[in-house]
Amino acid sequence: MARGKKSKRNKKRARRHRESARWSLDRVVERTTRDFDLGSENWRDQLIRFACGPRFATKSLERYVDAHQSRLGPRWAALFLAFEEEMLRQSERAERIYEEALCTYPPCAWVEATMGDVCLLILGRLHRARRHYQAAVALEPELANAHYELGLVYHALGLFERAAGEFKTAAQLAGGREDEREVAARASFNLGSYQWNLGECAISKQLIRKALEYMPDYPEAQASLDAIKARGM
Amino acid sequence: MRPGLVPHPPYDLQVCEIRQYAFPTTDAIERFERFGIEQWVNTPQPVFGGRCPWEVAQSPAGLWRVEEEAKEWFGDQKEKIAMVLATASPLPRPDKRRAEVYRRSGGLLNIFLDWVSEEDDELWQRLVRERLEARSFPDQATRLAVLHEIERRWLETPSELFSNLTPELVWAGPGPVEGKLLIEFLESHTAWWEDQSFETRGEALKESLFFLRRFQLQPRNDFPQRMAGEVVMAERRRMLERKKAVVMD
Numbered sequence: 176m177a178r179g180k181k182s183k184r185n186k187k188r189a190r191r192h193r194e195s196a197r198w199s200l201d202r203v204v205e206r207t208t209r210d211f212d213l214g215s216e217n218w219r220d221q222l223i224r225f226a227c228g229p230r231f232a233t234k235s236l237e238r239y240v241d242a243h244q245s246r247l248g249p250r251w252a253a254l255f256l257a258f259e260e261e262m263l264r265q266s267e268r269a270e271r272i273y274e275e276a277l278c279t280y281p282p283c284a285w286v287e288a289t290m291g292d293v294c295l296l297i298l299g300r301l302h303r304a305r306r307h308y309q310a311a312v313a314l315e316p317e318l319a320n321a322h323y324e325l326g327l328v329y330h331a332l333g334l335f336e337r338a339a340g341e342f343k344t345a346a347q348l349a350g351g352r353e354d355e356r357e358v359a360a361r362a363s364f365n366l367g368s369y370q371w372n373l374g375e376c377a378i379s380k381q382l383i384r385k386a387l388e389y390m391p392d393y394p395e396a397q398a399s400l401d402a403i404k405a406r407g408m
Numbered sequence: 409m410r411p412g413l414v415p416h417p418p419y420d421l422q423v424c425e426i427r428q429y430a431f432p433t434t435d436a437i438e439r440f441e442r443f444g445i446e447q448w449v450n451t452p453q454p455v456f457g458g459r460c461p462w463e464v465a466q467s468p469a470g471l472w473r474v475e476e477e478a479k480e481w482f483g484d485q486k487e488k489i490a491m492v493l494a495t496a497s498p499l500p501r502p503d504k505r506r507a508e509v510y511r512r513s514g515g516l517l518n519i520f521l522d523w524v525s526e527e528d529d530e531l532w533q534r535l536v537r538e539r540l541e542a543r544s545f546p547d548q549a550t551r552l553a554v555l556h557e558i559e560r561r562w563l564e565t566p567s568e569l570f571s572n573l574t575p576e577l578v579w580a581g582p583g584p585v586e587g588k589l590l591i592e593f594l595e596s597h598t599a600w601w602e603d604q605s606f607e608t609r610g611e612a613l614k615e616s617l618f619f620l621r622r623f624q625l626q627p628r629n630d631f632p633q634r635m636a637g638e639v640v641m642a643e644r645r646r647m648l649e650r651k652k653a654v655v656m657d
Binding site: 265294295296297298299300301302305327330331332333334335337372 | 518571572608610614618
């Protein structure tokens with residue numbers, strides 16, 4: 176019984192090893208080019224079609240592609256889409272795609288923000304995530320989600336004032352965009368919590384109310400607002 | 409991802425209690441081990457007449473006594489003894505203190521953070537670029553004086569690498585209050601961790617850090633009107649003042 180289990184585990188390990196040995200950037204590019212039907216004529220349109228993000232971020236990506244069209248091409252589009260896929264799959268290969276290929280192209284806010292996600296959510300490298308998000312907002316200062324994620328990283332690093340600054344920017348930017356109301360709500364709520372810790376109860380209450388306006392179905396914000404009211408504030 | 413449980417060496421040997429704590433990463437386990445050493449170095453010991461090992465280690469003979477005593481506490485583990493000696497050694501020069509800061513645990517506020525090095529330190533890189541490399545100096549002595557000056561400035565500036573502690577507060581090390589807070593935190597974190605499941609290292613670390621920051625910002629009943637983070641900083645400031653009076657130039 177025990178031997179059976181062991182051999183099953185060994186087989187699984189061997190399969191994983193074979194898969195890992197087969198993995199290479201060229202294979203990834205080949206597969207993604209085929210899967211997304213990328214060609215020298217249509218790669219830009221296909222990229223914009225399959226890159227899923229808020230409208231503002233997609234517009235920003237379009238601007239980036241148009242500005243660097245001569246240096247980009249179907250290979251870059253294939254790498255970009257594979258990078259997104261690996262990130263969604265929570266695979267550490269996303270880091271390899273960035274390190275071995277994407278970082279050699281002109282810096283792109285979307286790619287930097289996604290690499291920040293990879294470092295924060297998969298690799299657990301906080302300082303590296305901070306650098307990537309900082310690069311993303313430097314390249315595209317109106318990317319609300321990158322400001323929000325940078326705020327989360329600052330908070331995790333114990334830099335509360337800076338986190339509050341990023342949440343404020345994220346709430347301001349996302350508040351005016353219909354498809355980014357969740358970011359606006361979460362940023363407002365985090366900012367409200369920060370104000371609460373400073374003892375600014377009235378401002379905190381106002382921000383948490385705002386968060387609920389952006390996203391009425393937000394249990395944490397509702398619970399906090401109820402707790403504030405229960406204290407008679 | 410399985411929780412990283414490590415046995416914790418008892419602070420009070422008379423009790424001899426083995427506990428297990430959950431850590432999100434191996435870096436965090438290393439930081440915790442360093443913390444134990446730093447706390448020992450900063451704790452008055454009866455064998456030294458109620459003085460702390462760092463105070464005794466100010467002279468070469470004292471350093472040797474600390475080494476002998478450390479072997480009693482930590483066993484004959486060369487790596488640990490070397491850490492004790494590095495932590496207890498007098499470091500009057502700012503450059504020596506600066507190099508040491510990156511190896512210090514950073515205490516409760518930094519317990520789950522990754523190790524960092526000079527390469528990650530944007531403030532240090534900027535100071536060197538602007539004040540050292542962008543200028544020319546008439547002689548080596550002037551250059552060295554400027555270098556020491558920027559090192560002092562770096563030591564006194566709150567750092568994003570150490571949860572907003574100044575590097576010199578990181579260097580000063582923890583006191584008994586921080587030790588108790590850390591154990592309290594690790595106990596509550598371990599209890600919380602047992603109900604969690606994480607898909608990735610990043611997720612485990614992120615959630616653990618958020619748990620740490622909640623603990624840091626919680627008002628304490630035992631320290632009225634103060635949060636755990638403020639208590640830690642105040643104790644480290646006192647420790648630094650004591651060390652400054654004895655060690656620094």
